[in-house]
Amino acid sequence: MAVAELHGGGIAEHVHPEPHGFIRKYIFSIDHKIIGLQYMITAFIFLVMGGMLAELIRVQLMSPHGTLVSNDTFDELYSVHGSTMVWLVIIPMLTGAFGNFVFPVQIGARDVAFPWLNMASFWMFPPAGLMLYGSFLMGAPTAGWTEYPPMSLQGAPGTSMWCAAIFLIGVSSTLTGINFLVTLLRMRAPGMTLTRMPLFCWAQLATAPLLMIATTALGAALAALFIERQFGVPFYDPTRGGSPLLWQHMFWFYSHPAVYIMILPAFGMISEIIPTFARKPIFGYRMIAFSSVAIALLGFMVWAHHMFTSGLSPALQLAFMLLTMTIAIPTGIKIFSWVATLWGGKIHFTTAMLFATGFIVTFTIGGLTGVYLAAVPFDLHAHGTYFIVAHLHYVLVGGSLMGIFAGMYFWFPKMTGRFMNETLGKWHFWLFMIGFNGTFIPMHWIGLLGQPRRVATYDPQFWSSNFAASLFSFIMTFAILLFFVNALWSIRRGKPAGHNPWGARTLEWQIPSPMPYYNFKKVPMVFASPYHFSDPLPYRGLEGELDPSVPAPVPAGHH
Amino acid sequence: MAVAVAHDPSSGSGQAHGVDRLYAETRELRINGFLLFMVSDLVLFSSFIFAYLYLRQTGQGWPPPGISRLDVAFAAFNSVVLFGSGATMHFALENWKHGNFNKYAGWMLATIVLGAGFLSGQGYEYWTLYTKFHASWSGAGIFGASFFTLTGMHGFHVFMGICYLTILFLQTVGGVYTKQKYAGLTMGTLYWHFVDIIWVFLFSMFYLWQ
Amino acid sequence: MNQLQFEHIITIIGAIVVFLAASVALKNDWKTPGLENQVFKLMLFLLAVGSVLAFLAAMGVIGSWKGSA
Numbered sequence A: 001m002a003v004a005e006l007h008g009g010g011i012a013e014h015v016h017p018e019p020h021g022f023i024r025k026y027i028f029s030i031d032h033k034i035i036g037l038q039y040m041i042t043a044f045i046f047l048v049m050g051g052m053l054a055e056l057i058r059v060q061l062m063s064p065h066g067t068l069v070s071n072d073t074f075d076e077l078y079s080v081h082g083s084t085m086v087w088l089v090i091i092p093m094l095t096g097a098f099g100n101f102v103f104p105v106q107i108g109a110r111d112v113a114f115p116w117l118n119m120a121s122f123w124m125f126p127p128a129g130l131m132l133y134g135s136f137l138m139g140a141p142t143a144g145w146t147e148y149p150p151m152s153l154q155g156a157p158g159t160s161m162w163c164a165a166i167f168l169i170g171v172s173s174t175l176t177g178i179n180f181l182v183t184l185l186r187m188r189a190p191g192m193t194l195t196r197m198p199l200f201c202w203a204q205l206a207t208a209p210l211l212m213i214a215t216t217a218l219g220a221a222l223a224a225l226f227i228e229r230q231f232g233v234p235f236y237d238p239t240r241g242g243s244p245l246l247w248q249h250m251f252w253f254y255s256h257p258a259v260y261i262m263i264l265p266a267f268g269m270i271s272e273i274i275p276t277f278a279r280k281p282i283f284g285y286r287m288i289a290f291s292s293v294a295i296a297l298l299g300f301m302v303w304a305h306h307m308f309t310s311g312l313s314p315a316l317q318l319a320f321m322l323l324t325m326t327i328a329i330p331t332g333i334k335i336f337s338w339v340a341t342l343w344g345g346k347i348h349f350t351t352a353m354l355f356a357t358g359f360i361v362t363f364t365i366g367g368l369t370g371v372y373l374a375a376v377p378f379d380l381h382a383h384g385t386y387f388i389v390a391h392l393h394y395v396l397v398g399g400s401l402m403g404i405f406a407g408m409y410f411w412f413p414k415m416t417g418r419f420m421n422e423t424l425g426k427w428h429f430w431l432f433m434i435g436f437n438g439t440f441i442p443m444h445w446i447g448l449l450g451q452p453r454r455v456a457t458y459d460p461q462f463w464s465s466n467f468a469a470s471l472f473s474f475i476m477t478f479a480i481l482l483f484f485v486n487a488l489w490s491i492r493r494g495k496p497a498g499h500n501p502w503g504a505r506t507l508e509w510q511i512p513s514p515m516p517y518y519n520f521k522k523v524p525m526v527f528a529s530p531y532h533f534s535d536p537l538p539y540r541g542l543e544g545e546l547d548p549s550v551p552a553p554v555p556a557g558h559h
Numbered sequence B: 001m002a003v004a005v006a007h008d009p010s011s012g013s014g015q016a017h018g019v020d021r022l023y024a025e026t027r028e029l030r031i032n033g034f035l036l037f038m039v040s041d042l043v044l045f046s047s048f049i050f051a052y053l054y055l056r057q058t059g060q061g062w063p064p065p066g067i068s069r070l071d072v073a074f075a076a077f078n079s080v081v082l083f084g085s086g087a088t089m090h091f092a093l094e095n096w097k098h099g100n101f102n103k104y105a106g107w108m109l110a111t112i113v114l115g116a117g118f119l120s121g122q123g124y125e126y127w128t129l130y131t132k133f134h135a136s137w138s139g140a141g142i143f144g145a146s147f148f149t150l151t152g153m154h155g156f157h158v159f160m161g162i163c164y165l166t167i168l169f170l171q172t173v174g175g176v177y178t179k180q181k182y183a184g185l186t187m188g189t190l191y192w193h194f195v196d197i198i199w200v201f202l203f204s205m206f207y208l209w210q
Numbered sequence C: 001m002n003q004l005q006f007e008h009i010i011t012i013i014g015a016i017v018v019f020l021a022a023s024v025a026l027k028n029d030w031k032t033p034g035l036e037n038q039v040f041k042l043m044l045f046l047l048a049v050g051s052v053l054a055f056l057a058a059m060g061v062i063g064s065w066k067g068s069a
Helices: A020-027 A032-060 A071-106 A113-137 A158-186 A200-232 A244-260 A263-276 A285-299 A303-310 A314-326 A328-342 A351-374 A376-382 A385-415 A422-449 A460-493 B002-007 B020-057 B072-096 B102-132 B143-175 B183-208 C003-029 C037-057
Strands: none
Touching: A020 A032, A020 B183, A032 A071, A032 A113, A032 A460, A071 A113, A071 A158, A071 A200, A071 A244, A071 A263, A071 A385, A113 A158, A158 A200, A158 B020, A200 A244, A200 A263, A200 A285, A200 B020, A200 B143, A244 A263, A244 A285, A244 A303, A244 B020, A263 A285, A263 A328, A263 A351, A263 A385, A285 A328, A303 A314, A303 A376, A314 A328, A314 A351, A314 A376, A314 B002, A328 A351, A351 A376, A351 A385, A351 A422, A376 A422, A385 A422, A422 A460, A422 B072, B020 B072, B020 B143, B020 B183, B020 C037, B072 B102, B072 B143, B072 C003, B072 C037, B143 B183, B183 C037
């Protein structure tokens, strides 16, 4: 970066003109913060829809021969539930919403590298969601969120709609990844070297290439499935020379990196929240940062551990098993670094911190079952059972969603200038913890005992555990409802928070809340890592940010 | 970014040229973004190439029964047409950098014509395959799935490239770019070279290895 | 001169021309700085490789002539 010429009128100094009118401000906005909030609201709407599907599933499973829905409808429910949660909730929430809202400010930029492209990425997202739900009108996909052929080849017409919807959201993800990567590498404020970036930015830096590369591979797989379904070109149909295993390879080459897309930004958020509320520098900054990159790289080399029962050669199975287990090392480094950050800290258990510490516990449980499942002999036994369901929900709900809630309580004051209600927040946390664990712990043992996933009925011996899981899932749903009530109430009536209620040290907390459209009146100069809580803030040039008498920067330059 | 500033002759005099520095840095951002777009496009091709190799080794031999060997002679001829367009595109950009508009225009038009020639050649090859062997996209088993999908996707990229270069040519005629500021032309050239080198791989894998 | 011979001759001449053009361009641009110029050089190199492949195919060294459509 051209540090020497701080105020030479380069891209760092470039300011968009102030947006006027509701449409330019809130609908077709090019401001990364507004786009982030758009992503967030849309993803929460889809969280509600996906959650309702989940509750329908749980109600159906309250008795061994549930009669709420037919078998085919049940297939549609879990397929669309999984697709919604993965592609329309967690990925957009962690990259589009929190990524857009937080990291450009954290690196001291005024916007992302390509603001118009950012807007285009967002506007592919709601149509993709509508297409996915529109598939219910013509028969939704029934082969699960993984849509393995040959079942997906025989699925209802909605399966093609599913392909198109996921392809569209994939294009959106790819463009977001390109945008974020260029922004992180090229738009940092003077003095913001890579190793002075907050860890959330490192998490996004590790995620962006995954979004860019892996999602394109999924796009190819989806395009081939669509072509085969609509035009009869045989890629996957074994009776015509194709190979169903080809889909599994192509799909998991995307979808295993995708699980890191769904967890790395959450790791980044936890790495911001824990030092802030432990009032201690993060332990092992470089190890946390580099382990994100290591996870991202390893993530590309482990996809076939989803295919141990699909007839891989034993040598390949062994290789993928060992590589998969290697991922536990960088993940363990993170967990221990967080625990070491807590050690001896002056911990404030705000709701955000409760969710962050809860994240460590539940994610570790999910991570441990992940190491079990990496072992071929165990996976052969547990594959396709509720044990998998328990594992993936522990990492996606106990990991990603807990991270999202932690981030919401943490950054809500930055979004709105007001706190969320802490009492309601603590109710939310405890009810969510009880409901979540109560729902998914029993699935471990009914899975080990052999209840298969994705089936609308089950052997009566599993009734008590399923019934308990359903009851606890209602508690979890109620907890999430509390969160929505809290958020909607706090937008207008929450306690005013000021610009930096948590005493956090990253750049976004040094400017007013909500953040002005230009982010910084003057681009700051950075001269140290943000985590040294006993030192003065490592920024220069922020004096006028909170002073209303200092004028807003004047838009300059072309476009 | 320092590289870009040094590379752009108009911003050499330092801080006084605020707008030029904005241009240089914006150009750097756009080119980086475009290169990343090309990386993801490369992944798209690689995924289909992976599918082709996978189907080829699990399938019934290659070329599959009922399909003749592909015509290497004609493909080599057609490849040279496309590779030639890569060379002319290079000359076009070089001449633009040196301010020779007329030579630039000639090479650019030659690129567009050669690109169109390649597409016609591919159309001729498809037509031959269809009329002689009844090979179609959906009716030729994994041959259709791999050969027609990949070459068709590449052909679509060539078609998009022709449209792209035509727009760029009209823009240069309309005076959108200057001798110093031609980021759009650079990206067009990158795209066209990208389409060329994808064909190097497709040519080797479909025609030279059968 | 039939179509095959015509194709042959054009291919061989064209491949040599493209190879020379790409090589000279590569030599001239060898020291240019900047990310996109590195990519340009890689692409020019692959272009030269491609023309060599086309040349060898036209000479009948690689690929096969038998049974062509």
